[in-house]
Amino acid sequence: MTAYLIRNVSVVGGAPTDLLIRDGVVAETGAGLTAPGATVLDATGLVALPGLVDLHTHLREPGREDAETVESGSRAAALGGYTAVCAMANTSPVADTAGVVEQVWRLGREAGLVDVQPIGAVTVGLAGERLAELGAMADSAARVRIFSDDGHCVADPKLMRRALEYVKAFDGVIAQHAEEPRLTEGAQMHEGEVSTRLGLTGWPAVAEEAIIARDVLLAEHVGSRLHICHVSTAGSVEVLRHAKARGVKVTAEVTPHHLLLTDEKATTYDPVYKVNPPLRTAADVAALRAALADGVIDIVATDHAPHAVEDKECEWAYARPGMLGLETALSIALDVLGPQWDLIAERMSRAPARIAGLDTHGLDPAPGVPANLTLVDPAARRVIEPAELASRSRNTPYARMTLPGRIVATFLRGEPTVLDGKAVK
Numbered sequence: 001m002t003a004y005l006i007r008n009v010s011v012v013g014g015a016p017t018d019l020l021i022r023d024g025v026v027a028e029t030g031a032g033l034t035a036p037g038a039t040v041l042d043a044t045g046l047v048a049l050p051g052l053v054d055l056h057t058h059l060r061e062p063g064r065e066d067a068e069t070v071e072s073g074s075r076a077a078a079l080g081g082y083t084a085v086c087a088m089a090n091t092s093p094v095a096d097t098a099g100v101v102e103q104v105w106r107l108g109r110e111a112g113l114v115d116v117q118p119i120g121a122v123t124v125g126l127a128g129e130r131l132a133e134l135g136a137m138a139d140s141a142a143r144v145r146i147f148s149d150d151g152h153c154v155a156d157p158k159l160m161r162r163a164l165e166y167v168k169a170f171d172g173v174i175a176q177h178a179e180e181p182r183l184t185e186g187a188q189m190h191e192g193e194v195s196t197r198l199g200l201t202g203w204p205a206v207a208e209e210a211i212i213a214r215d216v217l218l219a220e221h222v223g224s225r226l227h228i229c230h231v232s233t234a235g236s237v238e239v240l241r242h243a244k245a246r247g248v249k250v251t252a253e254v255t256p257h258h259l260l261l262t263d264e265k266a267t268t269y270d271p272v273y274k275v276n277p278p279l280r281t282a283a284d285v286a287a288l289r290a291a292l293a294d295g296v297i298d299i300v301a302t303d304h305a306p307h308a309v310e311d312k313e314c315e316w317a318y319a320r321p322g323m324l325g326l327e328t329a330l331s332i333a334l335d336v337l338g339p340q341w342d343l344i345a346e347r348m349s350r351a352p353a354r355i356a357g358l359d360t361h362g363l364d365p366a367p368g369v370p371a372n373l374t375l376v377d378p379a380a381r382r383v384i385e386p387a388e389l390a391s392r393s394r395n396t397p398y399a400r401m402t403l404p405g406r407i408v409a410t411f412l413r414g415e416p417t418v419l420d421g422k423a424v425k
């Protein structure tokens with residue numbers, strides 16, 4: 001194994017120091033280290049963060065390998081500074097059995113670019129009718145701890161209650177896609193002034209808020225862990241604030257796009273801006289940013305949702321919802337939060353690792369810690385060119401935008417997956 005001596009790096013925003021990486025761990029830190037035989041990287045001006053952890057990634061394999069594979073999504077993740085991603089269950093077949101989650105887990109190991117932690121479906125086929133084999137997925141080689149029907153809401157309150165009760169046995173968590181389906185029938189975008197102007201059927205904020213309110217009460221009642229996917233409204237933030245003040249075991253994520261973009265984008269009729277939940281108003285964006293800063297929202301999760309060209313470059317009504325996220329998330333966080341490195345490390349690495357139970361991730365670089373880390377150049381600016389992305393899909397909402405920050409290197413267990421801003425394999 002090659003040793004790496006990273007010179008003059010700011011660890012999570014601290015004073016510059018050297019980091020020696022050897023045998024998969026951070027072996028030493030301090031000024032002026034020497035290490036004969038080590039590969040030296042001059043990291044002057046760079047910031048080292050614990051490798052980012054994405055709690056919400058769609059890798060599309062099995063089933064839609066034309067849009068993404070475990071390998072292409074893993075490469076996109078590494079280039080985005082990630083060392084672990086949690087793969088959503090809405091594949092084809094659905095990841096609702098030990099066999100499918102083990103397949104995804106094994107493909108992740110073979111790609112070897114990030115740790116791929118499969119998420120299991122809550123209900124068979126995401127159909128919302130009966131519970132999937134949660135225990136078998138938990139006991140499988142993939143050791144599933146997060147369960148989600150993401151893309152669909154677990155709408156039946158009795159099933160949701162049973163799922164919450166069931167996963168307590170292995171400290172699991174139910175990640176809810178909060179969308180009351182009766183309130184979003186035919187919805188095309190956020191329900192509000194813009195949808196009225198465009199004459200498009202709206203997805204009202206209350207469809208999200210009502211499910212979150214119900215589920216925090218259920219989680220409190222049964223004493224279970226609940227996680228809320230892609231929170232998108234100011235009202236949801238208030239419900240979560242209330243629940244957390246009561247001591248409910250609830251965590252929540254926000255996506256980069258909900259921190260930056262608004263429903264005004266729909267006026268372009270460009271389906272790249274169609275996403276679920278939809279882009280909301282500027283007031284929602286402001287509330288989400290404040291909640292991310294004060295901790296009511298625990299983490300940034302990408303909801304990386306690759307889609308093939310034919311599913312995106314069509315009329316708005318026929319386009320699939322979803323946006324790419326892995327290769328741009330850190331830049332959006334930097335844009336929105338500024339160089340608050342400790343906050344970025346907390347919201348994009350430490351907290352998601354804790355929620356997912358990934359105990360070798362989310363640890364600040366320090367002696368003895370597994371060398372899962374990323375080096376960021378905060379001064380760099382880059383223009384997003386869809387054709388240059390590692391994802392198999394092209395549906396980024398940031399095409400040709402200039403964004404701050406660049407991932408220079410990523411290390412997974414001491415081996416570089418990205419060097420000089422390029423994937424190593």
Ligand SMILES: NC(=O)N[C@@H](CC(=O)O)C(=O)O
Binds near residue numbers: 150275305
């Ligand atoms: N977030 C999205 O817009 N899309 C997700 C699933 C979903 O939540 O609809 C996808 O899998 O494409």
